[in-house]
Amino acid sequence: SASSFGGGDATIGGSGKRVPVGLKKPSKRVVVTGGAGFVGSHLVDKLLARGDSVIVIDNFFTGRKENVVHHFGNPRFELIRHDVVEPILLEVDEIYHLACPASPVHYNKDDSFCFIDCFKFLTIEYKTNVMGTLNMLGLAKRIGARFLLTSTSEVYGDPLEHPQKETYWGHVNPIGVRSCYDEGKRTAETLTMDYHRGAEVEVRIARIFNTYGPRMCLDDGRVVSNFVAQALRKEPMTVYGDGKQTRSFQYVSDLVLNHVLVPFIFTIDLIYPFIFELPERTSDDRYMKICQVDGLVALMEGEHMGPFNLGNPGEFTMLELAEVVKEVVDPSATIEFRPNTADDPHMRKPDISKAKEQLNWEPKVTLREGLPRMVTDFSKRILSAEK
Numbered sequence: 001s002a003s004s005f006g007g008g009d010a011t012i013g014g015s016g017k018r019v020p021v022g023l024k025k026p027s028k029r030v031v032v033t034g035g036a037g038f039v040g041s042h043l044v045d046k047l048l049a050r051g052d053s054v055i056v057i058d059n060f061f062t063g064r065k066e067n068v069v070h071h072f073g074n075p076r077f078e079l080i081r082h083d084v085v086e087p088i089l090l091e092v093d094e095i096y097h098l099a100c101p102a103s104p105v106h107y108n109k110d111d112s113f114c115f116i117d118c119f120k121f122l123t124i125e126y127k128t129n130v131m132g133t134l135n136m137l138g139l140a141k142r143i144g145a146r147f148l149l150t151s152t153s154e155v156y157g158d159p160l161e162h163p164q165k166e167t168y169w170g171h172v173n174p175i176g177v178r179s180c181y182d183e184g185k186r187t188a189e190t191l192t193m194d195y196h197r198g199a200e201v202e203v204r205i206a207r208i209f210n211t212y213g214p215r216m217c218l219d220d221g222r223v224v225s226n227f228v229a230q231a232l233r234k235e236p237m238t239v240y241g242d243g244k245q246t247r248s249f250q251y252v253s254d255l256v257l258n259h260v261l262v263p264f265i266f267t268i269d270l271i272y273p274f275i276f277e278l279p280e281r282t283s284d285d286r287y288m289k290i291c292q293v294d295g296l297v298a299l300m301e302g303e304h305m306g307p308f309n310l311g312n313p314g315e316f317t318m319l320e321l322a323e324v325v326k327e328v329v330d331p332s333a334t335i336e337f338r339p340n341t342a343d344d345p346h347m348r349k350p351d352i353s354k355a356k357e358q359l360n361w362e363p364k365v366t367l368r369e370g371l372p373r374m375v376t377d378f379s380k381r382i383l384s385a386e387k
């Protein structure tokens with residue numbers, strides 16, 4: 001077998017006693033749509049590291065081949081350039097559906113960052129969320145695969161409930177400039193539940209709150225990447241509106257990968273079979289516990305379908321965020337106020353009690369711990385781009 005998680009091949013002993021297998025689990029065939037993007041590429045690293053076979057579907061709209069280039073040559077990795085708006089035939093066990101042009105900068109027609117025709121972009125965004133999700137659900141239905149949707153805290157709109165629980169229905173302007181994203185994801189959630197109820201597809205829904213970390217697009221207009229890139233380039237950090245609106249920022253490892261635990265898991269996995277003889281169920285339990293270091297995989301592998309808020313409840317105003325970036329990147333960094341975009345949510349903070357209780361998951365990395373790790377990656381990329 002090409003793909004096992006660490007140690008040797010598993011063998012079931014005839015006596016009913018088990019030859020030790022450590023943390024080995026049958027490897028899965030997994031599709032990650034949007035796997036060349038920021039979150040997707042970290043997820044792909046994680047799935048390959050534990051022995052799964054991974055097919056990435058990406059049209060490189062906001063993603064980059066560089067994010068997955070380190071897997072080229074791995075026989076368990078495949079990259080397909082494909083737009084999920086078009087149907088596709090594949091045979092897999094699980095589908096992580098992340099594909100979505102998720103950068104807010106494109107909402108702003110007059111914004112100097114905007115690099116393509118905006119009207120077209122909005123259509124693409126809504127189309128991807130609706131037709132792309134429909135195709136992936138059709139695929140899941142045909143092959144009996146489990147399907148996970150990465151929805152967003154944007155489904156809560158400009159919330160009237162704070163912090164937001166999964167039971168809150170949201171406060172969204174259906175005809176506003178952000179609605180292609182908000183309503184697109186709300187429709188994607190609707191389709192997901194329809195396929196679950198109507199076609200018995202096994203589904204999972206994650207509502208991801210603002211996430212940052214290495215491999216984020218440098219100029220995609222999100223606030224953390226903007227502030228960090230601006231401070232590194234010695235430009236003023238652009239604060240939209242009065243800067244008193246709040247967001248809660250999650251480091252990407254909490255969402256998909258725990259960097260500290262992975263080497264540790266591998267070591268344990270290698271020595272484990274030589275030390276213990278355990279019935280299979282016990283090793284599975286251990287495996288599940290270790291898997292639950294991260295939100296998306298915990299959700300996919302768990303028994304609850306969600307929706308689950310996956311985010312860090314640490315709440316910051318944009319002015320406070322600018323202060324933290326200043327501390328971490330450059331104490332002489334300055335700020336500059338700019339007009340805010342329409343319908344910008346005034347506050348956002350996840351209530352994560354449901355994920356804590358049902359997925360045994362909670363974020364571990366604070367903004368002050370996570371930001372320096374992102375800054376290291378950003379300064380390398382900005383330097384090499386400017387060379």
Ligand code: NAD
Pocket residue numbers: 033034035036037038039040057058059060061062063064082083084085097098099100101102103128132150151152153207208209210211212217
């Ligand atoms: P990203 O832009 O880095 O990744 C999205 C990927 O999808 C890119 O690689 C892009 O090329 C690809 N893609 C877009 N349209 C496609 C299409 N039609 N066909 C195939 N591929 C397509 O964004 P991300 O931050 O990694 O977001 C991943 C998912 O998580 C998205 O669904 C996003 O809505 C969700 N999410 C992210 C955040 C966050 O803060 N990062 C917050 C909430 C939700």
Ligand code: UDP
Pocket residue numbers: 086087088089090134135136137138139140141142
């Ligand atoms: N689909 C796909 N791959 C598959 C199965 C379906 O891309 O393996 C697409 C299919 O082309 C359709 C969508 O998923 O556009 C929904 O499929 P479903 O079978 O649910 O709907 P129907 O085709 O019956 O309208």
Ligand code: UDP
Pocket residue numbers: 104210221222223224226227238239240241243245247318340341344345
């Ligand atoms: N924002 C800002 N400066 C920037 C980019 C964004 O002040 O350069 C603000 C934006 O107005 C919003 C918040 O930061 O209030 C978060 O914006 P982002 O686009 O990162 O995420 P979202 O609005 O989707 O939560």
